[in-house]
Amino acid sequence: MALSSPFNVFASYSYTPKPKTFLRDSKLLSRSQQLNSFPLASNSNLRLTRSRPEPVSSLGTSEIDTSSSSSSSSSTFRNKIPSEVNILVVGSTGYIGRFVVQELVKRGFNVIAVAREKSGVRGKNDKEATLKQLQGANVCFSDVTDLASLERSVETLGLGIDVVVSCLASRNGGIKDSWKIDYEATKNSLLAGKKFGAKHFVLLSAICVQKPLLEFQRAKLKFEAELMELQDSTFTYSIVRPTAFFKSLGGQVDIVKDGKPYVMFGDGKLCACKPISEEDLASFIADCVLEESKINKVLPIGGPGKALTPLEQGEILFRILGREPKFLKVPIEIMDFVIGVLDGVAKVFPSVAEAAEFGKIGRYYAAESMLILDPETGEYSEEKTPSYGKDTLEDFFEKVVREGMAGQELGEQFF
Incomplete structure (x- = not known):
């Protein structure tokens, strides 16, 4: 089944960033303008506090290169120091998104984290809690499910976007939620990013889309296909497909601690995974921002060690x-x-x-x-x-x- 269709709407988009005379100020915009500002990183003062993990095995045998050549003219932002690269992160308060924001901030990028005014599980976090959670990033309160609203919010920033990182994922994988978030909202972030100058898009997808039997997998694949079609000499992408997360495997710890049995289906050997921590996955996603070896590729990734049933x-x-x-x-x-x-x-x-x-x-x-x-x-x-x-x-x-x-x-x- 063909999943791709071009975004013809991009042809009508153009944007000239406003002068960034305020970028060295400690405040980017007032809170009334939807953006909470933190001191932006200087050229050399911000350093990583977590060493970057080295790959345990080579990606060369498993990553999927979907283009015949890498783009050179689109890599202008890759020649800049991190503090001069503006990264828009959507899904920033989600399970993986908040770790991605932290990692990008550690690396010295100018991070703009898009969040709702009420975020988190069942909207339990208010603005203040969100600002604390995303400390070090500039928080832009907006709605990714509404393209017009998202574009207005990004325009309010008054600066161009170099890279969009999407960590969006539907709440529960339901039919309606999957198409609303995994496809439509993710597409909105791409449209808004490109309108304001983005030259690279990093997508957090899932390794399970290889065998699409579920609606959220079909929604993710449709967006992946459309993203790939946009690749040219001026725009690139990296599609990250991780295996299982640690936290998704921890649900039975308390049950077993209480003396109950560990529940599994069949003989417990029907499936396996190479689980990865949120910190390691965030580090890999951050690698995709500047590393040219990850341009225009589908990148499956797991954690260290053997696969576990x-x-x-x-x-x-x-x-x-x-x-x-x-x-x-x-x-x-x-x-x-x-x-x-x-x-x-x-x-x-x-x-x-x-x-x-x-x-x-x-x-x-x-x-x-x-x-x-x-x-x-x-x-x-x-x-x-x-x-x-x-x-x-x-x-x-x-x-x-x-x-x-x-x-x-x-x-x-x-x-």
């Missing part, structure tokens, strides 16, 4: 707790039955379609590996899935056993 993840957790492993094996056919019933009901009551989709999401992650899907064999490949970073799942489990999962909620990723 749910069985092995459970064994790690029991070892940390010093207990004998105790597993509850649930037949995958139970999920198939429930999904079949919901699909049948949805034919009569369309409102049930969302519930059926949620069931399909659970079924997908219970049986499909978050690894490179080898097109030659049709099998998932641990060897072809690149590794990056230093943080391990065992380290994460040890931390959660000590400190719990408080403050590590998933959800509301798109703002």
Whole structure:
């Protein structure tokens, strides 16, 4: 199925940045103009506080180069020092987005983080909480689901945009939410960025789009295809497809601590992943801003070490707790039955379609590996899935056993 269609609307966009005479002031714009300002980085005073992880295995065997040559004229911003590069980050208060903002700030970029006035899970964070969470960035309160609103907010900044980094993701992967956020809102950020001069777009996607059986995967792929079509001598992109995140695997820690069994589907070997920490993923995404080796490529990425099945993840957790492993094996056919019933009901009551989709999401992650899907064999490949970073799942489990999962909620990723 063809997923691509060109953004012809770009042809009518042009923008001349306003003079940036205020860039060295400690305040960029007043809060009444929707932007909270922090002192912008000087040319040399801001240094990384976290060393950049080295790739564990070469990306050369697994990254997907979707162009025959890299763009040279589009790399003008790559010749600048970080403090002169303006990066617009959307999805900045989401699960991964806030770590990406922190990493870009550490590297000295001028970061403009787009956020809602009420952000976080169920909108629990007000403006002040958001400003504290994104400290070091310039926070622009706007609505990425409304293109006109987003463009007005960016125009208010009075400066050009060099790079857009999108960490947008739908709340729950539902049908309506997926197309509204994973496609439409992400497209809005691209349109707004290009209108105000962006020459590079970094997209946080997902490795599971290789086998698109779910609506959010189809929405992500449609945007990816349209983004690729824009590649030319003046515009580039990097599409990052990570494997599973640590926090998505930590939901059973407290249950097992309480003496209950570790729940898994089938024999616990139906799927595997090379989980990556949010800090390591944020570092990889930040690498994509300036590194020419990542231009116009689809970049699958996992964390360090071997791929882990749910069985092995459970064994790690029991070892940390010093207990004998105790597993509850649930037949995958139970999920198939429930999904079949919901699909049948949805034919009569369309409102049930969302519930059926949620069931399909659970079924997908219970049986499909978050690894490179080898097109030659049709099998998932641990060897072809690149590794990056230093943080391990065992380290994460040890931390959660000590400190719990408080403050590590998933959800509301798109703002």
